[in-house]
Amino acid sequence: MTGLTTLPATTGVEEAAAVMDRDGGVIIEDLFAPEVVAGLLRDLTPVLGGVEFGREEFFAGARTRRAGALFARTDGILHIARNPLYLGLSRHILQKPVDVWFGTERTTITPDIQIGVTQAIQIAPGQGAQPLHRDDTSFLWRHPHYGREARVQIMVALSEFTAGNGGTLVIPGSHRWDDERMPSPEEAVATEMTPGSALVWVGSTYHGGGTNTSDTLRTGITMGYDLASLRQEENQYLSVPLSRVRALPEEVQRMLGWSSGRNFMGWVEVNGQMIDPHALLARDDHDMAGGLPPAL
Numbered sequence: 001m002t003g004l005t006t007l008p009a010t011t012g013v014e015e016a017a018a019v020m021d022r023d024g025g026v027i028i029e030d031l032f033a034p035e036v037v038a039g040l041l042r043d044l045t046p047v048l049g050g051v052e053f054g055r056e057e058f059f060a061g062a063r064t065r066r067a068g069a070l071f072a073r074t075d076g077i078l079h080i081a082r083n084p085l086y087l088g089l090s091r092h093i094l095q096k097p098v099d100v101w102f103g104t105e106r107t108t109i110t111p112d113i114q115i116g117v118t119q120a121i122q123i124a125p126g127q128g129a130q131p132l133h134r135d136d137t138s139f140l141w142r143h144p145h146y147g148r149e150a151r152v153q154i155m156v157a158l159s160e161f162t163a164g165n166g167g168t169l170v171i172p173g174s175h176r177w178d179d180e181r182m183p184s185p186e187e188a189v190a191t192e193m194t195p196g197s198a199l200v201w202v203g204s205t206y207h208g209g210g211t212n213t214s215d216t217l218r219t220g221i222t223m224g225y226d227l228a229s230l231r232q233e234e235n236q237y238l239s240v241p242l243s244r245v246r247a248l249p250e251e252v253q254r255m256l257g258w259s260s261g262r263n264f265m266g267w268v269e270v271n272g273q274m275i276d277p278h279a280l281l282a283r284d285d286h287d288m289a290g291g292l293p294p295a296l
């Protein structure tokens with residue numbers, strides 16, 4: 001089975017998007033500088049060291065450590081979230097406009113995107129493969145009739161990723177399969193990449209963590225951009241403290257969910273008006289748990 005295409009970090013969005021459209025994913029070599037990788041490892045190694053191995057089968061498993069809430073735990077995640085190629089690919093793939101009616105007015109809405117999940121994943125020796133899955137199963141997405149992607153995900157290598165140490169398994173082309181076809185391990189190819197390189201794939205591509213038969217740790221960081229009209233898989237409102245959200249750039253605040261966009265998702269009623277939640281971030285009389293201010 002042929003694996004995914006590897007492209008240089010200088011590749012443009014359109015070119016990389018064409019490869020993703022064909023294969024369901026792509027590997028971008030050296031997308032992140034060694035200093036970025038070092039910063040992420042510095043912040044997240046103690047975090048991973050402080051969590052227990054997984055107990056739940058899907059979050060496979062007994063020899064895997066996972067830590068979320070990355071916007072609360074490391075500035076390094078901003079390099080990933082704001083990487084022009086990853087963000088550009090996410091916007092290009094997800095922000096497909098839809099035409100709707102408001103009464104007699106025909107109008108077009110372009111969906112916003114949001115951060116749906118962040119996780120550092122460390123697969124230790126002895127871990128078996130995770131079941132092959134589509135991440136858009138969280139949204140109960142159906143294929144092929146929705147005809148659009150719900151998620152664009154990235155896995156940034158912080159260690160070597162090899163076929164032997166659990167490098168992410170991907171089935172190239174499986175984003176086009178219908179929902180009846182079962183993914184089988186023989187069709188999956190391991191992602192092999194060096195630290196700083198990244199796998200980018202869409203929510204409909206079958207993939208999963210691989211088996212680690214080596215004697216080294218496989219460490220990576222994943223995050224997903226999703227259509228902002230969907231529920232976030234990882235609850236960002238409870239994962240990232242308000243004080244931290246307030247210190248982030250507005251673009252990131254909005255993509256963490258503090259935005260209601262043109263299709264009115266996530267508004268807060270204040271004095272009879274359906275307010276963009278971003279307007280509340282600046283107000284220190286709004287503490288979430290204590291209720292809303294009387295008026296803006």
Ligand SMILES: O=C(O)CCC(=O)C(=O)O
Binds near residue numbers: 166210
């Ligand atoms: O660890 C990996 O390589 C992939 C993990 C994954 O796909 C998941 O947890 O959804």
Ligand SMILES: [Fe+2]
Binds near residue numbers: 133134135207208
């Ligand atoms: Fe996954």
